[in-house]
Amino acid sequence: xxxxxxxxxxxxxxxxxxxxxxxxxxxxxxxxxxxxxxxxxxxxxxxxxxxxxxxxxxxxxxxxxxxxxxxxxxxxxxxxxxxxxxxxxxxxxxxxxxxxxxxxxxxxxxxxxxxxxxxxxxxxxxxxxxxxxxxxxxxxxxxxxxxxxxxxxxxxxxxxxxxxxxxxxxxxxxxxxxxxxxxxxxxxxxxxxxxxxxxxxxxxxxxxxxxxxxxxxxxxxxxxxxxxxxxxxxxxxxxxxxxxxxxxxxxxxxxxxxxxxxxxxxxxxxxxxxxxxxxxxxxxxxxxxxxxxxxxxxxxxxxxxxxxxxxxxxxxxxxxxxxxxxxxxxxxx
Amino acid sequence: xxxxxxxxxxxxxxxxxxxxxxxxxxxxxxxxxxxxxxxxxxxxxxxxxxxxxxxxxxxxxxxxxxxxxxxxxxxxxxxxxxxxxxxxxxxxxxxxxxxxxxxxxxxxxxxxxxxxxxxxxxxxxxxxxxxxxxxxxxxxxxxxxxxxxxxxxxxxxxxxxxxxxxxxxxxxxxxxxxxxxxxxxxxxxxxxxxxxxxxxxxxxxxxxxxxxxxxxxxxxxxxxxxxxxxxxxxxxxxxxxxxxxxxxxxxxxxxxxxxxxxxxxxxxxxxxxxxxxxxxxxxxxxxxxxxxxxxxxxxxxxxxxxxxxxxxxxxxxxxxxxxxxxxxxxxxxxxxxxxxxxxxxxxxxxxxxxxx
Ligand SMILES: Cc1ncc(C[n+]2csc(CCOP(=O)(O)OP(=O)(O)O)c2C)c(N)n1
Ligand SMILES: [Mg+2]
Numbered sequence: 001x002x003x004x005x006x007x008x009x010x011x012x013x014x015x016x017x018x019x020x021x022x023x024x025x026x027x028x029x030x031x032x033x034x035x036x037x038x039x040x041x042x043x044x045x046x047x048x049x050x051x052x053x054x055x056x057x058x059x060x061x062x063x064x065x066x067x068x069x070x071x072x073x074x075x076x077x078x079x080x081x082x083x084x085x086x087x088x089x090x091x092x093x094x095x096x097x098x099x100x101x102x103x104x105x106x107x108x109x110x111x112x113x114x115x116x117x118x119x120x121x122x123x124x125x126x127x128x129x130x131x132x133x134x135x136x137x138x139x140x141x142x143x144x145x146x147x148x149x150x151x152x153x154x155x156x157x158x159x160x161x162x163x164x165x166x167x168x169x170x171x172x173x174x175x176x177x178x179x180x181x182x183x184x185x186x187x188x189x190x191x192x193x194x195x196x197x198x199x200x201x202x203x204x205x206x207x208x209x210x211x212x213x214x215x216x217x218x219x220x221x222x223x224x225x226x227x228x229x230x231x232x233x234x235x236x237x238x239x240x241x242x243x244x245x246x247x248x249x250x251x252x253x254x255x256x257x258x259x260x261x262x263x264x265x266x267x268x269x270x271x272x273x274x275x276x277x278x279x280x281x282x283x284x285x286x287x288x289x290x291x292x293x294x295x296x297x298x299x300x301x302x303x304x305x306x307x308x309x310x311x312x313x314x315x316x317x318x319x320x321x322x323x324x325x326x327x328x329x330x331x332x333x
Numbered sequence: 334x335x336x337x338x339x340x341x342x343x344x345x346x347x348x349x350x351x352x353x354x355x356x357x358x359x360x361x362x363x364x365x366x367x368x369x370x371x372x373x374x375x376x377x378x379x380x381x382x383x384x385x386x387x388x389x390x391x392x393x394x395x396x397x398x399x400x401x402x403x404x405x406x407x408x409x410x411x412x413x414x415x416x417x418x419x420x421x422x423x424x425x426x427x428x429x430x431x432x433x434x435x436x437x438x439x440x441x442x443x444x445x446x447x448x449x450x451x452x453x454x455x456x457x458x459x460x461x462x463x464x465x466x467x468x469x470x471x472x473x474x475x476x477x478x479x480x481x482x483x484x485x486x487x488x489x490x491x492x493x494x495x496x497x498x499x500x501x502x503x504x505x506x507x508x509x510x511x512x513x514x515x516x517x518x519x520x521x522x523x524x525x526x527x528x529x530x531x532x533x534x535x536x537x538x539x540x541x542x543x544x545x546x547x548x549x550x551x552x553x554x555x556x557x558x559x560x561x562x563x564x565x566x567x568x569x570x571x572x573x574x575x576x577x578x579x580x581x582x583x584x585x586x587x588x589x590x591x592x593x594x595x596x597x598x599x600x601x602x603x604x605x606x607x608x609x610x611x612x613x614x615x616x617x618x619x620x621x622x623x624x625x626x627x628x629x630x631x632x633x634x635x636x637x638x639x640x641x642x643x644x645x646x647x648x649x650x651x652x653x654x655x656x657x658x659x660x661x662x663x664x665x666x667x668x669x670x671x672x673x674x675x676x677x678x679x680x681x682x683x684x685x686x687x688x689x
Contacts, residue, residue, distance in 0.1 A: 310442030
């Protein structure tokens with residue numbers, strides 16, 4: 001744990017994200033922020049609030065409305081000496097850029113035998129539960145963990161967001177940094193004013209217990225914590241709750257250690273079940289800790305359906321009831 | 334010749350209400366119909382903004398100020414033609430026959446809200462910018478292959494012209510000579526980004542040149558200009574002469590959505606000033622007054638009727654049954670896969686407290 005420095009502020013996650021970008025814009029002239037409405041408007045979620053004023057139009061850039069354009073030109077900027085932080089206004093609108101990510105950003109290093117590299121970050125708000133209009137609520141991280149050459153990171157709180165985003169900006173390769181919208185303004189964490197990083201690929205155990213390992217990320221971390229806290233009050237058992245934070249590469253060691261301890265696992269994610277990151281987690285467990293399992297691994301996920309319009313999104317999202325149900329299934333197998 | 338000269342903004346009626354294209358065929362009844370459709374759209378829009386403030390509908394996308402562009406163009410197509418709206422084009426869809434009831438359902442996050450009435454072809458509003466241009470081209474292409482004289486009209490904003498799909502849509506329409514009307518509403522902004530930052534070109538119409546598509550600019554606050562120019566494009570499309578790009582130059586008075594704060598990026602006094610200068614309803618009123626076709630009593634009666642219609646729709650929607658959970662699982666496929674059926678069953682079991 002970091003010791004609390006003198007200069008610490010209580011920040012929401014969105015403020016911590018702004019703080020991370022400000023820190024890096026300030027430190028490194030090659031860092032650029034670009035995207036739709038990131039300038040004078042400060043981003044539709046205010047992630048870039050104030051940055052235009054501080055760093056000017058050459059560094060904080062309102063682009064034309066074109067995701068393929070934003071990501072494709074960022075590849076060029078990154079190859080040629082800059083470190084772009086490209087904002088997708090919503091994760092559900094990243095699809096026009098898929099081609100650029102899949103066929104260029106992520107393989108330029110190998111195609112040029114290391115001559116050309118793409119140190120860029122793509123940020124995107126994601127997830128259901130904020131009553132957003134259609135298409136705005138997709139949770140399609142697994143489409144991207146499947147892309148070779150791309151790291152995928154998702155914070156669940158302000159402290160992690162700042163450290164992970166700075167690490168992502170400093171990473172020599174492309175990083176997709178997806179931000180659960182529901183966490184933007186729910187709760188504040190202590191965030192040091194100074195620069196710090198959190199290593200990519202490292203999970204965080206946010207609650208320690210002995211009987212069941214609960215693996216999750218993004219907005220589901222808070223939901224899972226609440227459900228587990230309540231459940232533990234009424235039961236004799238306890239849970240390890242792990243916020244994976246990086247979805248590619250997964251933190252093999254943390255998963256292994258916890259599963260060896262508990263032998264019982266629940267995976268919670270809001271993305272559709274089939275092809276979700278839970279499949280990769282299961283594969284890690286299979287390879288690393290299979291014979292420690294005392295029960296089949298339980299999954300609590302979204303359905304193999306489009307994320308619904310908002311009148312149905314609470315039916316779609318993993319509920320506390322479903323999470324504790326799964327914990328009990330794992331426990332009483 | 335520069336592009337602004339090559340693509341002048343066509344007006345039929347000046348801001349003062351003077352008719353400057355006298356050869357058109359307009360009478361009192363048609364003018365009143367135009368005005369009534371625009372009033373209905375505006376009153377519905379204002380109602381929705383209020384409902385959103387009261388928390389009775391979700392995030393809402395207002396179009397106030399753009400009524401002439403939407404209503405005028407929607408009136409130029411017929412039943413059986415195809416309409417491709419965005420999230421901001423409810424004035425167009427309600428004019429073409431979408432019910433107020435469904436519009437309210439849409440803003441309550443209900444799938445039923447996207448379904449058009451029988452006999453009308455209205456696509457669910459496109460949310461990913463510019464994606465619908467390709468559907469409008471494909472649908473029109475199909476009509477052409479079937480030797481029908483049906484056309485499609487597709488709505489999109491100034492910002493949409495930056496997406497690849499805009500260019501692909503225009504090129505496909507041009508290459509396959511599809512009966513498509515590309516109805517652009519240049520309202521000056523894509524959220525906070527003004528059109529001058531969105532593009533270096535001075536007009537949107539000129540983008541049609543690259544694809545050899547007949548293109549023009551109209552005053553998007555002049556319903557006569559929009560209606561008659563769209564009708565010409567529709568007639569050309571029906572005749573087999575292919576697509577047209579129409580840039581309707583207009584302005585949104587309000588916020589991008591109810592979640593947006595326009596004072597972050599522009600001086601809202603401009604909107605206020607435009608309400609008393611370029612407003613589409615005011616323009617038509619001035620024109621009608623000059624023709625001697627205006628009556629305050631008529632307006633009052635008409636507005637009372639609309640208020641009643643809107644209130645009735647709201648009452649009906651409030652009584653509308655809640656969303657069925659099955660809607661989540663149905664219609665993903667013609668026949669649900671086993672994974673979907675398993676998930677549906679599991680969901681029901683847990684919510685009913687049964688053991689699975
Ligand atoms: C592909 C995609 N990217 C981003 C967005 C987010 N977004 C919604 S509306 C909008 C601006 C659209 O501007 P314009 O095309 O001018 O239409 P207007 O909203 O002015 O009607 C943006 C960026 C989106 N809906 N789809
Ligand atoms: Mg616009």
